[in-house]
Amino acid sequence: MKTLAIHKLGNNKGAPRVYLEGAQLKRAKFDQGKRFEVNVSVENSMVAIRLADSGSRVVSKKQTGGQEIPVIDINSHQALSIFEGLASVRVIIKDSEIFILPLSTEVKKRRREQSLKQAIESKVVTVGSLSHGGGVLSHAIHEGLAKSGLKSKLAFANDIRPELLDQAFVHNDAWDEDTMYLGLPLQELAYDTYAMARLPEVNIAELGLPCTGASLSGRAKNHLSMAEAHPDVGHLIAPALAVIARANPACIVFENVTQYANTASMHILRWQLRDMGYVVHETVLEGEDFNCIEHRSRLCMVAVTEGVDFDFESLVKPLKVSRQLSEIMEDVPDNDTNWSPMTYLKDKEIRDKAAGKGFAMNIVTEKSAYVGTIGKGYSKRRSTEPMIRNKSNPDLLRLLTIKEHAAVKGIPEKLVIGMGMTIGHELLGQSIVYDPFVEVGRAVGESLKQFSKTPTVNESIIKFQIEPQLDLLAAA
Template sequence: MSKSTVIYTKIGEHRGKQRLWLEGNRLARTGISPGQRFNLVAGRKSLTLQFAADGAYKVSRRKRGENELPVIDITAAELAEALGKVERVRVVVRGNRIDITIHHHDLAESERMERLLKALSNGEPLEIGSIAHGGGVLDLAIHTGLADAGVPSRLAFANELEGAYLDASLANNPVWDEDSIAIQGPMQDVEWHKLPPVHLLLAGLPCTGASLSGRAKNGLAHAEAHETAGSLFVAFLNAIQTLRPAAVLLENVPPYQNTVSMMVIRNVLSGLGYEVQETVLDGHALGALERRDRLCMLAVSKGIEVDLGKLEPVRQREASLQEVLEPHEAVASRYKAYSYLADKEARDLASGKGFRRQLLDGSEDGLGTIGRGYAKARSTEPFIRHPDDPGLSRLLTKAEHARVKTIPEELVHGLPETVSHELLGQSVVFTAFRAVGRLVGNCLASLKRSDAIAA
């Protein structure tokens, strides 16, 4: 077998022309030497150098010490004609030829945009994949926002670890159709290559290792140390490389922005040809009563012009909490003394910790974040104070919890209170991500019009 060399390199530029420069022992080891002649033969998205005594081009030389090494410098028009305007190539040197093809990352970038533009021009629903699906709140928000902009979409597949959450979504979430694939199990077990490519990939990676409370509870020095959630970004990146979406949306707690995981995600996506932007969505400012901040990362293929800085609310927030609370008669039996929480508050204040209970009467224009463990009646999360007895308070009902997050109540229909609060407590503010979906949809609709004009 003849020696071979594989080179992954970038296309340069010289005097306004594309340029490919190859040199050194990487060529010499395969038998290429200065003075040899070759021809350029263009193929379909490929260019071949065939060595021949009467070739039109010649291998140059560069002296390095006592050695003369071969140099191949290609600026001929055939390079641009065969490969188009690409940034990276794969070069295989062997025997009496050199084969130059488009880098697989550039091919994937081109292919995913071609699929997207074809779907848009044909009016076909965009195929959406979902990872760490939960109850599908993020999915429904994005699907709804896209629909607001006139861009149809469908759920191609959803992966969720917890069977109870996946069952809830299957029972209540309208994003599913008869062809959607439900996948229950760890995302690192999923065989992504057995799933069809998607146009948009959504993910809400578990935040238990990145949230301040999660790190404190588990005694973690950094998010990646979490036993189950710490390495999930690897499976997430594997899914992206395999499914080749034109756009990727990731949501998480704001501290995730400063993790090693997020740094790796940014760098890998940039290397795959995505343009990455991030923002922290303020749920209260975007139309919800809950003051819940959420990191939103959007990575898009080049050619999709989206600016998260132009995000606008899609609804007007209620003037007060009272507007979403159940009538007193319907919840009167829910009030309790919660004396242990009152005692804890007194101890915290005495020790200078400053933690106070959120005891609300409904006149407030918002409330603090409600987490996954809300049903446990924790000391710092919102309670509604009894209108007549200040010693009594209650948790929000699951319907009220959904309303303060602007989540459609049907998503927790028929679910126990505990499961409902878990599902809602780890979800996003619906209206905030509906706004993201609408913004992306408007950009895609504009892209469709531009593509139609160009055609």
Template sequence: MATLIEKKIGEHRGVSRVYIEGLRLAREGFQPGMTYQRIIKAEEGKIVLRLIDSGDYVVSKKNIRDTELPVLDIRTEELTKIAGNSGRVRILIANKCIVILRHFNDEKIADRMLRMLNEVEQGKLSVASLFHGGGVASGGIHCGLKIAGISSKLAMAVEIEDAYIESSLRNNPDLWDENSVVINAGVEGVRYHQSGIPRVSLLESGIPCTGAASAGKAKLGLTFAEDHPTAGAAFFYTLQAIDFMNPCLIVIENVKNYAKTASASIIRSVLGNLGYSMQEILLKGEDFGALENRERWIMLATTIGLEEFIKLDDIYKFRSAPPAKIQEILESDVDNSRWKEYTYLREKEARDIAAGKGFRMQILNEESTSCPTLTRGYSRVRSTDPILSKNDGSDLLRLFTPAEHARLKTIPESVLDGLSETIAHQIAGQSVVYNWFVAIGRLIGDGLQSYQSTQSKQSAA
């Protein structure tokens, strides 16, 4: 038999204390009047109580309704050291022995903080990327960390689309090294204990937004974001990865509606229980040099203790102004064959207006000072997607090129090199404003450098 108890340590007359009573003790052999020895193994983070004849300590008793029950009242300052910041311990009772252990969350916190400090000292941070896409967000974080003086490499990336992961491997060579684990599969198919997945210091996850985005919910008639057949459970697999990989920092991004979903509430609750402090913010593209009117919800989860060094609101010190006009991001040598009348789009708009529908074309020109969001399906030429008019008084229109799409989101054009137009627009369209993640990387890098410096000074003192 065995009994496992989780307890918050208390205090009695200024001394740390753990109090246990009842059948939980009796069923494992601890009876009133029996004696035991106490062995403190501070370096291992545990206290061992073992029943022996003529031990230094006695199992006390308590009478409840004419029943005599055993009591253990353990008082020692070593409990404070074992319990750590959480103040919790785990107590295993079996085979006439009790072991008081540091809580597993405290073990995980200590492990990830030590890993992070070692990697910052070595100048190379390990990163994991879920729903990697073409590596835009990962590339931005890598760039920002580098500006802050910290190199980084992908320890692992998960992406289900062949073309996207191939593109990232080819076009983001700085992200990868010979030890990077590539998982070309859905996150639900990853078996972390069987796949040689490493622990990391930073995890980035662009959880699919199709269940939370207004258009996606309306199209499928979803009541809840979690009802989406493929994206609904994505948060669960993200939490599963976090629990195993035990990162020190976590960056999650999604559409702004995601912040109000049950998924986001569960993420907050689970990460809080795992010892993280959460910060959240809504970022706009125009604040970080993008002409595209994209907004995104960002959650930054830092291991408790780091939040004082990495404040998400400080991201605004890395603001940059976007180009003044659309003209400034246009390619100069676009093939004339791209210009078309798109009569069917204008006819559809007329039908929608006549039917009282709200669908309208979004026609821009060179003088436009911003651009609505270009999405993953942009290459399909849909009636409400942003489209550019020719600056000659004609009715000719064209889609933005992949290079222009990248510029609208501040994405380096090299990220889309060698791709078909369809795949290029998919990668850019489902991605993020690159400069957001450069700023996040810089913010994290500066904070980690400051934390590492503070720890070094304290150790020296």
């Protein structure tokens, strides 16, 4: 290959037109006056132009800057109708050969449309998960899709922590025996040629990149000027987009802390997905709106391939009900070691107040209607996260148990069965409030089902895989 460029697919006299001129033609031996032939391969969605002494067409010329330059002007329904509906095409120039093809983004868009329609017809959609953790988001989307009448199959799950993947493999029924276990850093996966070559395309991708650099506490603790300055997770949008491009989903569900909406990474995600043929929708989901005891806010983005009609307004919120922490509390005896006066935190509160700091202990009781956000480091007994006050002895406080922590988020207890305090609270604290994302999964399922009823545009563009076509070019 000497040249690869994108050219506008124009229209002249009511017929599609590709107009080529200049030094790149001359470089490939397409000089003025030479004859060539045009061959159309509908099967491969490709037009091949080859020099041939007996060709029916001739390279013409034009004057530019006092010099003659070669021109090839293809203006024909017969030659270019396979590109119907496209605004631009790829042009690959080799010695004595020129190939006109649809853009890779168009090919992928049409292929994911076709794959989705086939999946909807079979009532089984495939899902890929990045930054999977214990798979709480995966499980919520799995449940939501089921409510829309679609079965989902988790094709692959990636996380940097194999112990969380192990937990999900055993206890998360979004998994099955065929789920690909990818226990390595996302940035390593994206540049692992072996893994990426075997990564399947999926209908839906879901992910929640680490929020350490974007959250208020994370930025303050790490003294970051921006989320992307975090040395471990600030760059993860780049490998995430690389994997998304490979998996080619028709829908992407992304969640994070609300502050992530204003990061450079989120801007990159929005505009890159747009250029890949997606329409991006965003909202903030509130646990309170879905009767979750934990009033947790999460940014949610749903990006759908062009043509899919999705709207967050279609989410159905439940009737408001009054709740109390007592509904989900376990019976923890007064002599249990989890109870503590936590004197050091009470002393810290007094010092902070005297110093004019806004940090105060977050103490709740069995009658509390809600609790605030519980984060990944909850087991460290941080003063600003909820502590339950003992009913019999008000001086004693304790953390929520793992079971209680799951319950205030609405997360099924089975997802954290057998987990210790530290890792269990980490899994839950970096997760979502469950019910809002179940509803997102249902709404996504309904939108995808509706899209499957629309006619396919120009099926010739989706009759091939990109790789075999490029192999064909290499052999040409």
